[in-house]
Amino acid sequence: MTTPEHATGGKLTEHPLRYKLNNELHARPPVPVAHPQLVSYVALMHDGVREEDELRHLQALADAYARPLPQAEGGHLQLDLGDFKLKWERHNEFSSYAFFRTPEASEDCSRGALASVPAHWFEGLPGSLMVATHIELRSTAELPPRSVMDRLIASGRQAVGAQVSDGAAWVFTDFMLTDGWSRYTVLDERLTPRQAGRTVQRLLEIETYRIIALLAFPVAKDVGRLLGRAEGELANLMDGMGSASSAEDERSVLSHLTRLAAEVEHSVARTTFRFGAAQAYYRLVRSRIAELREQRIEGFPTIGEFMDRRLAPAISTCEAIARRQDDLSGRVARNSQLLRTRVDIELQRQNQELLAQMNRRARLQLRLQETVEGLSIVAITYYASQLVQYLAKGVKHLLPLSPEAITAISIPLIAGLVALGLRRMRRKLAAEEGAH
CATH class of the missing domain: 1.20.58 (Methane Monooxygenase Hydroxylase; Chain G, domain 1)
Incomplete structure (x- = not known):
C-alpha cells in the first residue's frame, strides 16, 4: 500500500485534516443485509449524555459477549456479537442504535431484532427515546406483496406502500406506533445485500429525520x-x-x-x-x-x-x-x-x-459686567484723585498751581489710564481664551 509520504513524494506538507475529511465521505456505510432479516432501530436524544457515556455502555455489552469493542471512528462503530449485529452512530442531537438479526423459521417477529438483545442493557441506553422502528425484510417468494396489501387493507389503517429501487423491492408501512414502535415491511424482489442495506438505511433515516424535524x-x-x-x-x-x-x-x-x-x-x-x-x-x-x-x-x-x-x-x-x-x-x-x-x-x-437661555444670560451678564467696569473706573478715578489731592496739599508750596487745580487736571488722566488698562486686560483674557 502506498503511504502518504510516498504518494506525495515526501516533499509536500500534509494538511492535518486531509485524511479525516476524505474518510468522512466513506463514514457510516450501510450494513449489507440479506433476507430474511429483522432490524430494530432506536434514536435517543443526547440530553447532556456524553459520547464517553455511550461508549462505556457499548463496552459493557461487548464485555458481556466477550468481544472487543471496535474503535469509534468519527462517532460510529459496528459490533458483531454473533446472535445479532449492532450499528451505533452519534449525531449532533441524537445517537442511533440499529440491531440486525436473522430470524428463525416460523419465529414470532413482533420484537424484531431485540429478542436476542439483553433487556437490562437495552433499557439502560443513555438518552431519551425519540424514534423506535422495526423493519422486517422478507423475499417476495416467502411473503407475496399481495398478501401484505390484503392484510393492510383489511386492518382499515391508512397504509403507505410503494415499489422502490426501480421495482426491485416493495415497502409497506402505516407510520403508526404499535406498542411504541413503528413498523416497516420490505419485500425483496431482486436486491443485492448492499442495495437492501441502503434501502433499510434510507427508511431508518426517513423515520428519524421526519420525527426530529417535527420538534x-x-x-x-x-x-x-x-x-x-x-x-x-x-x-x-x-x-x-x-x-x-x-x-x-x-x-x-x-x-x-x-x-x-x-x-x-x-x-x-x-x-x-x-x-x-x-x-x-x-x-x-x-x-x-x-x-x-x-x-x-x-x-x-x-x-x-x-x-x-x-x-x-x-x-x-x-x-x-x-x-x-x-x-x-x-x-x-x-x-x-x-x-x-x-x-x-x-x-x-x-x-x-437651553443654549438660547444661556446666551441671553451671557449677554445680560456682559452688560452688567460693562456697567460694573464703568463704575469701577469712576471709583478708581475717585480714590486715585483723592491721593493726588493729598499729595498736592503736602507740597503745595512747591507747586505753581493750587491742589484743587492739580486734582481737577488729574481726574481725566487717571480715568483714561484706568479705562486703557481694563481694555488691555480684556484683550489679554480674550486671547488666552481663544488659545484654549
Missing part, C-alpha cells in the same frame, strides 16, 4: 402565541407614539418598546437553531425519499405523497412562524429607531432652548 412544530405553536400578543402590543404602542403629547410620554413608549424588543430577540435566539434544524432535517427526508425511486402501487399512497400531505404543512408552518418572527423583530427595531429619533429631536430642541 420545531410545538416550538412554532408557542412562538405563534407570543407573536400574536407581541404584534397587538406593538400596534398599541404605535398608537401611543402617535398620540404622545410630551417627551415623558415618548420616553414611556420607548421603554415599553425596548422591553418588547428584548422579548422578541430572546425568542429569536431561542428558536433560530430549532427552525433551521427543521429545515435541514426536512431536506434530508426529501432527499432520502428521492433516493428510494418510488413507483406507485394502486390503492396506496407513496411515502413521498404521505410526507407531502402530513409533514410538509407542519414544516411550512414552522417556516411561516420563523419569517413572521423575523419580520416582527425588524418592525420593532424600526419603530424603536423612529421613536429614538423623535426623542433625540425633542432633546435637541430642549438643548437649543
